[in-house]
Amino acid sequence: MANLYDLKKFDLNLLVIFECIYQHLSISKAAxxxxxxxSAVSQSLQRLRTQFNDPLFIRSGKGITPTVTGIN
Structure with a gap:
């Protein structure tokens, strides 16, 4: 996030989706x-990736793994 203006237009509902993906480490289980x-979860994750300029999760052998930014 670059500045306060970006924070004002940030959709806090995306954090609920992020937390659910993080808990399950699966987009389909989060959905x-x-x-x-x-598809809605993936679109929300894409919005988060754009907002944070980070992939947040990467594909791994058994699903997805959070990046350092995703963990923090």
């Missing part, structure tokens, strides 16, 4: 838990 489609 199921949140009762939304995997």
């Amino acid at each position: 199921e838990t949140l009762y939304i489609t995997p």
Whole structure:
């Protein structure tokens, strides 16, 4: 996040989706838990990636793994 203006337009609902992805380490399981489609979770994750200028999660052998930024 670059400045306060960026923070003002940040959608805090994205943090709920991020936390769910982080807990399950799976977009499909997060979607199921949140009762939304995997596509909606992926789109939200893309918005977070753009906002933080980081992938936040990377694909691994058994799903996804958080990046250093994602952990912090």
